[in-house]
Amino acid sequence: MNKLLILIPALFAFACQTKNSDDLKEAAKKYEDVHSFADPSKAIVKHLDLDIKVDFDTKLISGKASWTIENPAKGDEIIFDSRNLKISKVTLGEEEKETTFTLGDVTEFLGQALTVKIEAATSKVNIYYSNSADAAAVQWLNPQQTAGKKYPFMFTQSQAILARTWIPCQDSPGIRFTYNAKVSVPKELLALMSAENPQEKNADGVYTFKQPNAIPSYLMALAVGDMSFKAVDNRTGVYAEPATLVKAAYELADMGKMTTAAEKIYGPYKWGRYDVLVLPPSFPFGGMENPMLTFATPTIIAGDRSLVSLIAHELAHSWSGNLVTNANWNDFWLNEGFTTYFERRIVEDVYGKDEAKMQELLGYQGLQDLVKEMGATNADTKLKANYEGRDPDEGVSDIAYEKGYSFIRTIEDAVGREKFDAFLRGYFDSHAFNSVTTEEFLAYLEKNLLKGDKALQDKININSWVYQPGLPTNSPAVGSDRFKSLDSLISQWQKSGDISVLNKKLATNEALYLISHLPADVTIKQMADLDRTFKFTASGNSEIQAAWYTLSVRMKYKPAYSNIETFLTEVGRRKFLMPIYKEMVKTSEGKVWAKKIYAKARPNYHSVAYNSIDEVLK
Ligand code: BES
Ligand code: ZN
Numbered sequence: 001m002n003k004l005l006i007l008i009p010a011l012f013a014f015a016c017q018t019k020n021s022d023d024l025k026e027a028a029k030k031y032e033d034v035h036s037f038a039d040p041s042k043a044i045v046k047h048l049d050l051d052i053k054v055d056f057d058t059k060l061i062s063g064k065a066s067w068t069i070e071n072p073a074k075g076d077e078i079i080f081d082s083r084n085l086k087i088s089k090v091t092l093g094e095e096e097k098e099t100t101f102t103l104g105d106v107t108e109f110l111g112q113a114l115t116v117k118i119e120a121a122t123s124k125v126n127i128y129y130s131n132s133a134d135a136a137a138v139q140w141l142n143p144q145q146t147a148g149k150k151y152p153f154m155f156t157q158s159q160a161i162l163a164r165t166w167i168p169c170q171d172s173p174g175i176r177f178t179y180n181a182k183v184s185v186p187k188e189l190l191a192l193m194s195a196e197n198p199q200e201k202n203a204d205g206v207y208t209f210k211q212p213n214a215i216p217s218y219l220m221a222l223a224v225g226d227m228s229f230k231a232v233d234n235r236t237g238v239y240a241e242p243a244t245l246v247k248a249a250y251e252l253a254d255m256g257k258m259t260t261a262a263e264k265i266y267g268p269y270k271w272g273r274y275d276v277l278v279l280p281p282s283f284p285f286g287g288m289e290n291p292m293l294t295f296a297t298p299t300i301i302a303g304d305r306s307l308v309s310l311i312a313h314e315l316a317h318s319w320s321g322n323l324v325t326n327a328n329w330n331d332f333w334l335n336e337g338f339t340t341y342f343e344r345r346i347v348e349d350v351y352g353k354d355e356a357k358m359q360e361l362l363g364y365q366g367l368q369d370l371v372k373e374m375g376a377t378n379a380d381t382k383l384k385a386n387y388e389g390r391d392p393d394e395g396v397s398d399i400a401y402e403k404g405y406s407f408i409r410t411i412e413d414a415v416g417r418e419k420f421d422a423f424l425r426g427y428f429d430s431h432a433f434n435s436v437t438t439e440e441f442l443a444y445l446e447k448n449l450l451k452g453d454k455a456l457q458d459k460i461n462i463n464s465w466v467y468q469p470g471l472p473t474n475s476p477a478v479g480s481d482r483f484k485s486l487d488s489l490i491s492q493w494q495k496s497g498d499i500s501v502l503n504k505k506l507a508t509n510e511a512l513y514l515i516s517h518l519p520a521d522v523t524i525k526q527m528a529d530l531d532r533t534f535k536f537t538a539s540g541n542s543e544i545q546a547a548w549y550t551l552s553v554r555m556k557y558k559p560a561y562s563n564i565e566t567f568l569t570e571v572g573r574r575k576f577l578m579p580i581y582k583e584m585v586k587t588s589e590g591k592v593w594a595k596k597i598y599a600k601a602r603p604n605y606h607s608v609a610y611n612s613i614d615e616v617l618k
Contacts, residue, residue: 083111289317337404376470
């Protein structure tokens with residue numbers, strides 16, 4: 001009798017324990033991430049209180065990261081990611097009892113595991129740290145590298161796995177946390193984060209931030225500089241250096257309309273405000289969807305609002321990416337494919353079908369070119385990628401964006417837009433603030449949309465899209481009437497040799513189409529005719545510049561050379577730099593030229609850009 005009484009609670013406890021550890025295994029499986037040392041089956045972060053100082057003299061970010069954690073397995077350690085961080089002390093709890101920690105071996109790209117000894121009941125881990133002056137996420141600009149030329153500037157770029165170079169964190173997109181931050185900066189500068197933001201400077205240079213929604217670490221972001229704010233409407237606005245602000249706000253005047261259009265399609269915007277920070281030109285990407293505050297390149301300021309679909313893209317990430325996140329970087333297409341689709345839906349709503357169709361066609365042609373270049377059997381052309389042992393940054397290509405887009409469109413075409421929209425809305429709602437693997441998405445798709453319909457499944461052919469290389473044979477039809485009329489003008493010009501047949505005002509997309517559809521043996525005379533007619537060399541439109549300059553290098557069109565040098569020195573956007581440098585190194589004299597420019601330009605680039613270009617020029 002006695003024995004039995006003892007046994008029952010013991011058995012009960014055992015049953016609970018096994019269930020619990022099954023749950024944990026389930027969670028761990030979901031979060032399995034080859035690009036993070038964190039082991040969520042042990043202990044996992046839930047909230048961050050960050051207290052840091054930004055020092056422009058030493059180029060250091062230092063302070064304390066206090067992590068609220070959960071430790072359901074009651075284990076005795078928690079693992080963080082770190083890369084080039086100096087950890088001075090780690091304490092536990094509000095009482096800050098000092099504990100021990102180890103830093104593991106240094107691994108390329110990944111950095112080091114930071115393993116902290118904890119107790120079963122530990123709910124807070126305080127890490128005192130500083131980063132290193134060459135932290136890969138951070139770019140420090142001297143006043144000369146800003147528009148105002150008066151104050152220094154700094155910004156971070158955390159995606160994909162660079163957050164760990166400025167904050168010790170569990171740096172996996174499958175792990176989410178809320179955060180509060182206190183950031184001390186020089187008094188004359190403003191600090192902004194991926195959070196609720198100040199709209200003006202204060203007297204003491206100490207700013208506090210709050211991000212009440214759980215986000216993954218790659219969305220941690222900070223910028224410090226001489227920045228001002230201009231409202232677009234009551235929930236959207238623009239930050240930029242004062243010298244850029246008026247132009248930036250003019251260019252982005254449609255942000256409010258875009259947000260409303262997006263909500264009409266996939267439901268309420270869940271993040272409060274939506275603002276854009278237009279950075280100095282060294283920003284290595286077009287845009288980065290930091291929650292509540294997209295970071296953007298100033299190269300979208302063309303003066304005629306023709307490049308603002310990039311903002312539609314970053315805004316779209318507020319659903320696809322920030323609300324429903326790829327669980328790891330091998331599922332990156334879930335973020336970018338859906339976002340490219342949603343971007344074009346927003347563009348269609350705000351700017352019309354013609355515009356969306358032109359962008360779609362240019363995108364698809366870019367994809368075809370890329371697949372040709374990579375080879376149709378190349379495993380990196382699969383949507384479900386495998387970047388184990390490599391930097392996930394290598395996966396940033398049109399495969400995720402445009403093959404992902406084409407796959408989503410294939411589903412839309414098969415079921416019809418109305419059904420597909422309802423499905424997607426349900427998907428975003430049911431997975432809000434969660435991370436998702438490719439397989440989870442496909443299972444949800446089957447359960448809620450395809451529902452065993454064999455004809456539909458065959459029509460879409462998921463396997464060939466997701467798990468096979470190259471481009472499936474059922475790629476959706478793309479076409480643009482605007483481009484068709486341009487085609488006929490181009491061929492008239494080719495036949496007659498008379499450039500005046502082409503003499504009409506070209507929209508940005510038409511110019512891009514023209515530049516990418518010139519015959520392979522276009523002559524210098526034809527290029528000069530085009531240049532005289534359309535002023536491509538002197539264009540202030542960065543997309544046109546990048547396309548024209550790449551062609552100019554290929555065809556050795558000398559009148560563009562000095563503008564090319566200026567462009568490569570001033571602009572740090574990798575997507576523009578790479579094709580130009582790649583074209584240059586194809587000839588030996590081009591390579592000498594490239595190296596000469598690069599020697600001058602490299603100090604202006606962010607590590608994301610110069611690491612890629614170093615490879616091209618080595
Ligand atoms: N999230 C990406 C940028 C990114 C991807 C940074 C992977 C680091 C790793 C952002 O949303 C993006 O896609 N930007 C594009 C713009 C777009 C319109 C295609 C860019 O920067 O060119
Ligand atoms: Zn994106």
